[in-house]
Amino acid sequence: MSDGQIPDADFEEVLRYLKESRGFDFTGYKRTSLMRRVRHRMAQVGIDNDIDYIDHLQVNAEEFNALFNTILINVxxxxxxxxxxxxxxEDVxxxxxxxxxxxxxxxxxxxxCASGEEAYSLAMVLAEALGPERFRQRVKIYATDVDDEALTHARHALYTERELQGVPADLVAKYFDHQNGRYAFRKDLRRSVIFGRNDLVQDAPISRIDLLVCRNTLMYFTQETQAKILSRFHFALVPRGVLFLGKAEMLLSHTRIFDPIDLKRRVFRKVANGSGGPVHFVTQALVQDRRFDVGGLDQLREHAFSAGPVAQVVVTGDDVLALANQQAETMFGLGAKDIGRPLRDLDLSYRPVELRGYLEQCRAERRAVRIKEVEWTRPPGESLWFEVHLNPLIAADNTILGVSIVFHDVTATRRLLEDLEYANRQLESAYEELQSTNEELETTNEELQSTVEELETTNEELQSTNEELETMNEELQSTNDELQNINDTLRDRTQELDQVNEFLESILTSLRAGVAVLDVGMRVIAWNRGAEELWGLRRDEAEGEHLLNLDIGLPxxxxxxxxxxxxxxASFMSEVKxxxxxxxxxEIVARVVCSSLRSNSGQPNGAILVMEQNG
Structure with missing residues (x-):
């Protein structure tokens, strides 16, 4: 701790507990801002003592998320x-x-990367420079953060109109799709942006990076931690790789590992021969003193691997089969002749599961990958179930040596579960049948009782109905007279409506131009003879169809x-050719006049298309 503050033993105990229980190491953060945020969260839950707050964290698992969200402010x-x-x-x-x-x-x-805005900004910059097709072929953007909640938001790639205020309108139209009031980044380009959790203090950096963007993040760490992170950045970048920092940050390291390209805008280039001192990315275990000299270790390791109880193979970084134990050889038909062959030439590459994509994921993300529910049917029709584990083998210099692939046979467990599920289903079925029979008997009894009651009620209702019928006869007589008057009126109105419809039909029929009337859903509600003669589509084929689904020569x-x-x-009218x-x-040039169909209230109620051959 180097931010000039006297260590607070109780507060350091809180940080130690967070590191041991959840793996978050905040010891490299500046104590002033860190203590302010933790104290703010403690005040929200009504606790003013660090030790009491540790007790609160132990009994309330949900409190960790609230605390981390307070500490990891994603601006x-x-x-x-x-x-x-x-x-x-424009330059870099x-x-x-x-x-x-x-x-x-x-x-x-x-x-x-927080919630992903910076990563997608980089994607748009590079897509504009390369074009979308070349971008998909050449670019990989690795976006990392320690906040899992922020990473989940970033993976969804959904943003509000307010969040897109900093994006020019032409880029919004080009790179975002409007979905239910929000904007989604284009799926075809989204595949080139890979999100993952990475702690800059503890985890190994991503290697062979051309452009590294870390803006307004280093300022939260102590000077010693910043120097450690910058040393990792130097390792991550290729020769002449570019580092882009935030305007609130500067390079304060005494060792010359970066040269400024533009100091004002915080853009730096890796110094090829620069050195930030030794960098260790993997925690080194304590080496115990050996009391005895163990001989023949290589042979012992080889036999131990070969005799492993589960099928296991190891492939190199170039996807060449390097090792296979006895279980793997027996189960997948491998032999000594297969060692040294490319994995793609072996059935194992796709059976029992397509491995190549998972191998690429394992190497790219540098973490174990687990594949569940893998079914393999081998002759003569026997089904086996596996859970496949892929683990990257990382050297001391952080290079990928290869990947270990372990096939755990879970067939017996799967069958036991299926038998248990089958027995449970049979038990539930028998119980349901028994319960159903009991309910049917109860229902029959209730129905008989109800039938008796209904018969008694029916007799009373019949008497009452007779009296009501007499009254209704009188009312019906009066109603008949009124209905007769209404029928006469409706008949007159119907005749008038028929005349109007015939008049409108004659207008549409008399027009030589093709006329199509659309409702607000762009479905055809009228299609005149001129449209039939122009496009060859009958009225009964066109009406009711969506405009965009019409199979005619009109685009x-x-x-x-x-x-x-x-x-x-409602006042719109436009002509297009x-x-x-x-x-x-x-082939013709069609002149189409489109105007709005207005309702009595003056609102748009559809659209009218007038179509005719030009010239």
Whole structure:
């Protein structure tokens, strides 16, 4: 701790408990801001003593999430600090791409990505520079944070209109899809952004990075912790890799491991021969003194691996089969001839499960991957179930040596569970049948009792009904007279309506131009003879269909924007000309006039399309 504050033993005990119980190491954070946030959370739950707060954490598991959300304040936005992002877009990224071949991969790390705005900002900058297709082929953006809740939000890639205020309108239209009042980042580009949990203090850095963005995150750490993190960043970057910091941060390390590209905008380049001192990314276990000299360790390890009780193989970093124990050889038909062969040439690569994608995930994320519920049917029709574990084998210099693949045979457990589920289903079925029989008997008894009561009630009702019928006869006579008058009126109105409909039908029929009337849902409610003759689609085939589903020579998709405007604006009218094919198969230029169909209240109630051949 180097922020000039006298250590508080009780507060340090809180930090030690968080590290031991949940794996969060906050000892490298600046104590002033850290204590202020923890004290704020303690005040919210009514506790003023550090030791009492540890007791509160022990009995309330939900309190950890509330405390972490208080400590890990995620303040971020799209293109935050516009001037710096403009410099990155206009100067840094073009230079970075020019220094690489046209097919070289581009690896980017957004450290402390919070809810993802920074990572997707990087994606838009690179997609604009490369084009979406080349972006998908070349770019991988690794976005990391210690806040699991923020990472979940980032993976969904859904943002409100307010959260997108910093994004230019043209980029919003190009890279986001509007969904139920929110905006989703494009799925095809989203696949190039990989989110994962990474603690900058404890976890190993991602390697071979071309551009590393860590903005306004280092300022929360002590100077010693900042130096340690910067040393890891230096290791992560390729030669001449670029580091992009926030405007609230500076490089204060005494060792020259980064050169400034633009100090004002906090952009630095890795010094190829710079050294920040030794960097250790894996916790080293204590080595105990051996009292005896154990000989033949290599042979012992080989036999121990071969005699393992579960099937296990090891592949190298280049996906070459390096090791296979006896269980794996027996189960998957492997032999000495298969050692040294590429995994893709072996049936094991796809049977019992397609392994290549999981291997790539294991190496990229540098963490164990577990595949559950893997079923394998082998001759003569025997089904086996596995749970497959993939574990990366990482060397001391943080390179990937290979991946260990273990196939746990859970067939017996699976069958026991299935037998237990079957027995439970039979027991439940028998119980349900017994309960159903009992309920039916009770119901029959109640129905008989009810029938007797209903018969008695029916007699009384019949007497009452006779009296009511006499009264109703008198009322019906009076009602008949009124209905007769109403029928006469309705008949007159119907005749008038028929005349109006015939008049409208004659108008539509007499028009030489094609006319289509659409409702607010863009479905056809009227289709005149001119439209039939122009496009060859009968009225009964067109009415009721959505405009965009009409299979005619008119490119209806090009009319969608003007139709939508007509449905939104009651005063709208527009004329467009489009290339089309008439019912005779001839190419024509169609003139289409689109206007809004207004209701009596003046609101848009649909749209009218008038279509005719131009010239």
């Amino acid at each position: 971020t936005a799209f293109f935050r600090d516009t001037e710096a992002w403009d410099y990155l877009r 990224v073009p230079t970075l791409l020019a220094e690489r071949g046209p097919d070289d991969p581009v690896r980017v790390w957004s450290a402390g 209806v998709a090009e009319l969608r924007p003007v139709v939508r405007q007509a449905l939104a604006d 489009v290339n089309a094919v008439n019912r005779k198969g001839r």
